[in-house]
Amino acid sequence: MLKLAFRNLLSRPMRSLLSLLGLTVAIAGMVGLFSVARGLDAMISDTFNDIPGLVVMQPGAPIPIFSRLPTDWGDDIADVPGVAVVNGEIWQRVNVIDGKTIISPPRFLFGIDIPSRVALRKCVYRNAMLADGPYAGRFLNESDRGTFNIVVSRQIAEEFEKEVGDTLQVNNREMTIVGVYHHGSLLVDVAIILDIDQVRSxxxxxxxxxxxxxxxxxxxxxxxEVAERIRGVFRGREVERWKPASAIQFAPASSGNPLIDFLRRLDQGLKSPQPSPTDDSQEEKNTPASDGDGGPKSESESEVIDSRVETLPGQSFASIQDEGATSAEAGEGDDSDLPIEVRSASDWADRFDEFAGDLDIILGVLTAIGVTIAVLSIVNTMLMSVTERIIEFGILKANGWSKYDVLKLITIESAVLGFAGGVLGSLFGRIAADVVNLMWPTRAHLYASPGLLLFGVVFATVLGIAGGLYPAFWAMRMMPMDAIRRG
Amino acid sequence: MIEIQDLTKTHYRGETEVRALRGVTCRIPKGSFTFIFGPSGSGKSTLLYLMGALDNPTSGAVSVNGRNLAELSARDRDEYRRGDVGFVFQSFNLLKNLDAVGNVLVPFMPKGISPDMRQRAVELLKHVGLGNRLDHRPNQLSGGEQQRVAIARALLKNPALVLADEPTGELDSETGAEVFGYLRRLHVEQQTTVVVVSHDDRYVTDGDRVLELQDGQLRNGEAGGTERNED
Incomplete structure (x- = not known):
């Protein structure tokens, strides 16, 4: 019967081909779209597997670049039982490298406290250092404190055609590359690592x-348990005001990078319900209480900063603080009074899972549109085919084929179409994902997993069967005499 | 034996009621060779199809060897068509995507084709003179050859009943005679009951039974038509 089904499909090649193409395009589109989400999942998973520690940051900040904490809180964290190393870090966006304005992909100055960073048993950047060829170098050490010696990702080195020993103009400051790392994650391979004090200056x-x-x-x-102990140290602690850093003040509503903007909005959306207009206590409770406690910034500097804040377009520092405070209060339940948020790798992964879940909905809708068109194409093909072959089904029934045999034949034909469309669609989708990754290695990370490809094939086969069912039911209901008479 | 009792069949073309059969009663003895004659629209093909359980009567009954076809389950009706009845149609009704052997084997495809069955299909095709046309598709065969494939298809079942609807209608005289030769041989060698709908009485021979229909009614006798005897 399978052989007959194949022959029937081949006897009307153009129609079968068009239907096959329709389904192929739809499944390829589906694979391509979902490989975006799967790529994100895989990247997050791979990345956070290599970052097994905890990140302590300001509540409500989606990622560390939007977070600010007093430096001396690091000492309190270090005293917590179970804590081995505490490494303060600063993230700042790079605007210009070697005269080129950096928009996308984003690059970041990653300031680290070198002694404590070196003390980490597992440091994702240090572990990813390249040791061969022109990128053979070293990670930062004590001798790099107070210098503009940097470690950069291979992406950055390649983009600006630099090797170890070369200099790089970052935000108009000349820096010397002493090492190059490569992790493979878009989240990790974005950093220019140097001494934290140099980033501050x-x-x-x-x-x-x-x-x-x-x-x-x-x-x-x-x-x-360690995370909970850290929370315990800060629970109930009055939120101290620290000097807002320039970057956050100057951070516009849009960072200029779509990914970061999206992550920020997403995180805020996930965590922060709309603040109650009657909740006047939020600002008092969570915004800095007084000037000057956080740092020895001079009055003139503060004035300069304040004047810049006032001229900021879009989102002000106060509103950013409000958002963080709101999320801290409303989103953390019993931890609403916590001035910190402690995130483990699994917390990060969970957040991104939620993000990926939302993305899946959008991608699902887009896929549904394409798939619906493909299914209608199959229904049309099979309906036309059945209409043309009414007499054939009459002959089959006259020769003892049951209506279920006829149903089976038509369904096999449409399933063959669906299966072939699924295989081709998955194949093309996979190739397209690889091409995108190859063409934009620093911007895209699509992953068409074997599971996704298998799903594409199974899904297309099911669609094919579903598309053939109506015509098949229509054909099987006819009496042989009716079919022959119509023919 | 086929017993037809007060058989009526009404169908519709659009909103027009067509009374194809209007109370036909007759008997067709087992092992007989029976012709059904009548002008176009007299209901002869309808009667043939009802005997083959290809349609349901509006009223009345068709019983074959004591089994009322209308009362058979769907599975039994399929089995009856697959195993007991061989059909030969005027327009051959072969499947264009199958070669000659495939067309002969069509009735048994859903159940699976054994090598023995395939071998028998080949032998039957050779028997009807198509040994050199085994892998030819219908569009590569002449009308007579196609009808011989259809006869081989009917023969593969070793049917107790062969129903032929204008089997020579699209064939020249010589080929038509050849086709009737195969039907006669089947009738004689296997005592198969053969019922043929035709306009052409040239193929009637002594001992054949003849039913004449006009306007959905039997013209020549309630019991079982007329036995043709040239004497």
Whole structure:
């Protein structure tokens, strides 16, 4: 019967081909779209598997670059039982490299406290250092403190055609590359790593603030227990005002990078319900209480900063603080009074899972449109085919084929179409994903997993069967005499 | 034996009622060779199809060897058509996507084709003179050859009943005679009951039974038509 089904399809090649193409395009589109989400999943998973520690940051900040914490809180965290290393870090966006304005993909100055960073048992950047060829170099060490020696990702080195020993103009400051790393994750391969104090001086970042602390727990310590102990230290602590750093003040509503903008909006959307207009206590409770506690910034500097804040377009510092405060209060339940948020790798992964879930809905809708068109194409093909072959079904029934045999024949034909469309669509989708990754390695990370490809084939086969069912039911209901008479 | 009792069949063309059969009663003895004659629209093909369980009567009954076809389950009706009845149609009704062997094997495809069955199909095709046309498709065969494939298809079942609807209608005289030769041989060698709808009485021979229909009614006798005897 399968042979007959094949022959029937081949006997009307153009119609079968067009139907096949329709389904192929739809499934290829589906694979391509979902490979975006799967790529994101895979990237997040791979990335955070290599970052097993905790990140302590400002509540409500979607990623460390939007977070500010007092530097001396690092000492409190270091005293928590189970904590091995606390590494303060500053993230600042790079605007210009070697005279080229950086928009996308984004690049970041990543200021690290070198001694504590070196003390980490597992440092994702240090572990990803390249040791061969022109990129053979070293990670930062004590001798790099107070210098503009940098470690950059291979993407950056390749983009600007630099090797170890070359200099790079970053935000108009000449820096020397001492090492190159390559991790493979779009989230990791974006950094220019250097001494934290140099980043502060370069970006006018408050010397008594950091963006976040990376915390490595002692070997064998339970990461969730350590996280809870850290929260316990800060629970009920009055939120102290620290000097807002220049970057956050100057951060416009849009960072200029769509990914970061999207992540920020997403995180805020996930975490922050609309603040109640009657909740006047939020600002008092969560915004800095007084000037000057956080750092020794001079009055003149503060005035300069304040004047810049006033001239900011779009989102002001106060509104950013409000958003963070709102999310801290409303989103964390019993931890609403916490001035910090402690995130483990699994927390990050969960957040991105939610993000990917929302993305899946959008992609699902887009896919549904394409698939609907493809299914209608199959229904049309099979209906036309059945209409043309009414007499054939009459002959088959006259020769003892049951109506279920006829149903089976038509369904096999449409299933063959669906299966072939699924295989071709999955294949083309996979190729397209690889081509996109190849053409834009620094901007895209699509992943058409074997599971997704298999789903594409199964889904297309099911669609094919579903598309053939109506014509098949129509044909099987006819009496043989009716079919022959119509013929 | 086929017993037809007060058989009526009404169908519709659009909103027009067509009374194809209007109370036909007759008997067709087992092992007989029966012709059904009548002008176009007299209901002879309808009667033939009802005997083959290809349609349901509006009223009345068709019983074959004591089994009322209308009362058979769908599965039994399929089995009856697949195993007991061989059909030969005027327009051959072969499947264009199958070669000669495939067309002969069509009735048994859903159940699976054994090598023995395939071998028998080949032998039957050779028997009807198509040994050199086994892998030819219908559009590569002449009308007579196509009808011989249809006869081989009917023969593969070893049917107790062969129903032929104008089997020579699209054939020249010589080929028509050849086709009737095969039907006669089947009738004689296997005592198969053969019922042929035709306009052409040239192929009637002594001992054949003849039913004449006009306007959906039997013209020549309630019991079972007329037995033709040239004497």
């Amino acid at each position: 370069l970006t006018l970042f408050d010397p008594d603030s950091v963006c976040a602390f990376y915390v490595e727990q002692e070997e064998g310590a339970d990461v969730e």
